[in-house]
Each structure stands twice: as structure tokens, then as C-alpha cells.
């Protein structure tokens with residue numbers, strides 16, 4: 001078996017994983033990516049020198065070509081298209097190719113039903129900081145995935161960030177925190193930038209302050225053993241300005257609002273799973 005990794009459907013998420021893996025030292029010669037449009041294939045091939053990118057509008061069997069002979073294929077299309085893609089590549093898969101899905105809400109059972117009997121499958125839930133090697137990626141092995149195959153995929157995904165193994169029942173909850181979570185952090189930065197403007201700062205300055213502050217705080221959180229509550233307390237002088245801000249957030253119910261948002265994300269995943277039935 002080769003070392004080849006195929007990224008089928010290389011949009012935001014699969015490109016982020018691909019970027020993280022290359023940054024961590026994966027040989028670009030071992031990477032093949034498929035997309036729909038030729039323009040996007042050229043963009044990827046230009047950005048990541050040495051990979052192969054094949055556009056469906058030029059080579060309609062691009063996904064099968066890429067899957068054939070690959071050790072691992074990573075399905076990165078939208079949930080609604082993923083079982084069709086699995087069926088499409090089935091004739092090109094060797095029995096020991098590990099099929100990895102990054103799709104939210106698509107169950108291992110749904111994936112396995114669309115693939116040849118006995119095909120090893122791993123359901124994952126990554127996030128976009130994978131691009132910098134700072135993502136979180138969950139793995140949940142399917143029925144036919146051996147411990148060695150799971151280890152191989154964990155070792156590969158480590159290039160994208162922290163790998164955690166979770167039972168499939170926990171993926172929707174995990175997705176509501178780490179899968180969607182980067183968007184929550186960016187949303188906070190947007191809201192802070194707007195707040196600064198309302199306080200009279202220039203738009204550009206306010207955006208710079210918000211970006212650098214959220215990024216700097218993120219780096220502190222990334223230090224080993226970091227505790228968000230302790231870090232927050234270190235900024236909060238007794239009877240000072242931060243204390244007043246946090247008290248206002250608490251009074252206005254921000255923690256409950258965040259919990260409600262996360263629950264809505266997890267509920268939506270369950271709803272999509274049912275719809276895809």
C-alpha cells in the first residue's frame with residue numbers, strides 16, 4: 001500500500017487539514033486533492049507545490065482516480081453529498097483503504113452502507129485551525145477499522161492538531177464546541193471590534209485590537225495546563241474595569257446564551273442525520 005492521501009472535495013475543511021499535514025512534513029508528492037472546478041484545482045496546486053489536484057470538470061472520474069491506490073481517502077464534501085461520493089469511489093477502493101469522513105451529521109452506519117462491505121471507515125470532526133496545525137480532530141472508528149488503521153489515521157491527523165478519540169454518540173456535542181467553535185471565537189472578535197467602534201475608536205484600529213487580543217488570548221490558552229478561569233481572573237482587578245464588564249456579561253446571560261447556541265448546533269446535527277436517513 002502507498003502512503004498516498006486523497007482529499008476528495010477540497011474546500012474549506014479539507015484544505016485546512018491538507019495545509020496542516022504539509023506544514024507538519026507530509027510529502028506533497030503523496031497528496032492528491034479533487035475539486036469540481038479547474039480554477040480551484042490550479043489555485044490548490046499553486047498554493048501547495050508538489051501536490052496533485054484534479055478537477056471534475058476536466059476529468060469526470062477524478063474522485064475514482066484519486067481514491068485508487070490511496071492508503072487513506074478523506075471525504076470533505078457537504079453532508080448531503082457524502083454518501084453519493086462514497087458510492088462513486090467504491091469500485092476504485094482497495095479493501096484496506098481507510099475511508100475518513102469529515103462531514104458533520106453523517107453517521108458511520110450511513111457511510112458504511114454506501115461503501116463496499118467490510119471497508120474500514122473513520123468518522124472525524126475536525127476544525128479549521130487544522131490549517132496551522134492547531135486544530136482539534138476527533139476520530140471515531142467504524143465497524144471494520146483495525147487498531148492499526150486507526151493508529152495510522154491518528155498519526156496522519158496529528159499534523160492537523162490535537163487528536164481525540166470519542167464514541168460516535170459524542171460527535172454532535174463535540175462538533176458544537178470544537179467543530180463550530182472557531183466561528184464562535186471569530187464572532188467574539190467581530191463583536192469586540194464593533195463595540196470598540198461604538199466607543200469612538202476608528203474601525204481599523206478597533207479591528208486590529210480585537211484580532212490581536214483574541215489571537216493573543218488564544219495563544220495563552222494554548223500553553224500546557226492553561227486554565228481559562230484562572231487566566232480571566234489574572235486580568236480582573238478587584239473593583240476594576242474588567243470586573244464590571246464580566247458582571248455585565250453575567251447579568252445579561254452570556255454563559256446561558258453560549259450554552260443555548262452550542263445546544264442548537266448539536267440539535268441541528270441530529271436533525272441533519274435524520275434528514276439524511
Ligand SMILES: NC(=O)C1=CN([C@@H]2O[C@H](COP(=O)(O)OP(=O)(O)OC[C@H]3O[C@@H](n4cnc5c(N)ncnc54)[C@H](O)[C@@H]3O)[C@@H](O)[C@H]2O)C=CC1
Pocket residue numbers: 008009010011012013014034035036037056063076077078079081085102103104105125126127128179180
Ligand atoms: N468548514 C468547517 O469549519 C468544517 C466543516 N466540516 C465538514 O466538512 C465538510 C465540507 O465543508 P466545507 O469544507 O465547509 O465545505 P466547502 O463547500 O468549502 O467544501 C466542499 C468542497 O467539495 C467540493 N465538491 C463537492 N462535490 C464534489 C465532488 N463530487 N467531487 C469533488 N469535489 C466536490 C466543492 O466544490 C467544495 O470545494 C462538510 O461535510 C462539513 O460538515 C467539519 C468540520 C468543520
Ligand SMILES: O=C(O)[C@@H]1CCC=N1
Pocket residue numbers: 104175179180
Ligand atoms: O457548520 C457546519 O455544519 C460545519 C460542521 C462544524 C463546522 N462547520
